Amino acid sequence: MTPPAGPPPRRVELRRVRLPLRHPHITATGTEADRDVVIVRVDEADGAVGWGECSALSAPTYTSEWTDGAWLVLRDHLVPAVLAGRPSGVRGHPMATAAVETARLDAFCRRAGRSLAGHLGAARREVLSCTVVGLGRSVDEVLARVDGAPGPVKIKIAPGWDLEPLAAARAAWPDRFIAADANGTYDLDDPDHARALLALDDLGLAYLEQPTDPADLTAAATAAGRLATPVALDEALDAPGTVRTALALHAAGVVNLKPARLGGPRAALEAASLAAAAGVAVFVGGMLETGVGRAAALAVASVLPGDLPTDLGPSDRYFAHDIVVPAVGAASSAAHVCVPCGSGLGVDVDLERLAACTTDVVELAR
Ligand SMILES: [Mg+2]
CATH class of the missing domain: 3.20.20.120 (Enolase-like C-terminal domain)
Known part of the structure; x- marks a missing residue:
């Protein structure tokens, strides 16, 4: 699998999104009634657009990541590093990391006219x-x-x-x-x-x-x-x-x-x-x-x-x-x-x- 290459993106948009679940999701560690996630939009230098999602839960009860924290990690660390074309140096925070990576993969695949699954x-x-x-x-x-x-x-x-x-x-x-x-x-x-x-x-x-x-x-x-x-x-x-x-x-x-x-x-x-x-x-x-x-x-x-x-x-x-x-x-x-x-x-x-x-x-x- 070829990773996205090329220059850093031109801009990145972070959106905090709240979507009601049909049924509350009840587990031994908590209840989620809505999905409160961060959606990442990446506009690459050549105009290709890609989307990713940080799927952390609203509280740090499943793993240590949670939406409020992911928002800050994305805004203050991961996205500035991507825009500067440098490694983020961030340890942990895999869900926030996945959101940016997925958005760039999506843009990469859309540019190539193929599905991510096929890629x-x-x-x-x-x-x-x-x-x-x-x-x-x-x-x-x-x-x-x-x-x-x-x-x-x-x-x-x-x-x-x-x-x-x-x-x-x-x-x-x-x-x-x-x-x-x-x-x-x-x-x-x-x-x-x-x-x-x-x-x-x-x-x-x-x-x-x-x-x-x-x-x-x-x-x-x-x-x-x-x-x-x-x-x-x-x-x-x-x-x-x-x-x-x-x-x-x-x-x-x-x-x-x-x-x-x-x-x-x-x-x-x-x-x-x-x-x-x-x-x-x-x-x-x-x-x-x-x-x-x-x-x-x-x-x-x-x-x-x-x-x-x-x-x-x-x-x-x-x-x-x-x-x-x-x-x-x-x-x-x-x-x-x-x-x-x-x-x-x-x-x-x-x-x-x-x-x-x-x-x-x-x-x-x-
Ligand atoms: Mg499980």
Whole structure:
């Protein structure tokens, strides 16, 4: 994959955008009712325009990045460095970094008249999609959400809310793809937590995602050693380097490759290569992206080997009215999602809709 080359961009626009979610997204670490993201527009020196999204959440509860912080990092560090044509020197902040990289990749691909998916080496035009079911208030509520989902499902769990909903779902759908995601909330030093995880091992889960503290890869390795269910890592992986460490520790049986969380499409593909070399399965997870980030993540998903479903779904699963046209859509079945195949990201930003959702804007120029 050729990185964007040439002179620095002429200008970069940052837009803070707030888009209501159809349903609040409830996990063990918090609730998101709206998506409050930063959309980056890059105008290259030759006039090519590209778009990227910083998909950090509104509070630093999933990883340490959050929208307010990302806005400042982009405005005061990353974008000035890009405009000056110098390395940023910024450590961390992969989601903010990914936004700029994706915008420049989009411009690069649009200039070349090809899709980002094609540029990355897309092997598929649609991918199987897993519906993520948030923490429910009752087993009946969880079962209703699973019943309404078109295909594979991933159910959010937390200590004290795990075996009951998962066992009920498994009993109702003995052969269905069911995974679980604990968002890092189990402490193996707590005997109740350790027992609770072991109790999930007979449910035939496709994988158990991020059972333990993302900051402690040895805990994930211990969980992976105790469980027959593959342990997937999500929050713990914030760069290809942490993927390499996790693989060396045998802490991951599955790698959740979120391009935003890893620093962009190139970092995600580098992480995918590391996982492939270790014989570890991968899939692209979701960050409740708007259509801009969703299209970029689907381009990465279209390249990956294996048959694990992505967490990415069609736009209308999340938003009544996305900021891109056409909206990212379902494919040959409601359980599949189409990989946008137009130029660049494969979708265009709806400028009117974008303006209507904008809560702050700043323009930086050379
Ligand atoms: Mg997760």
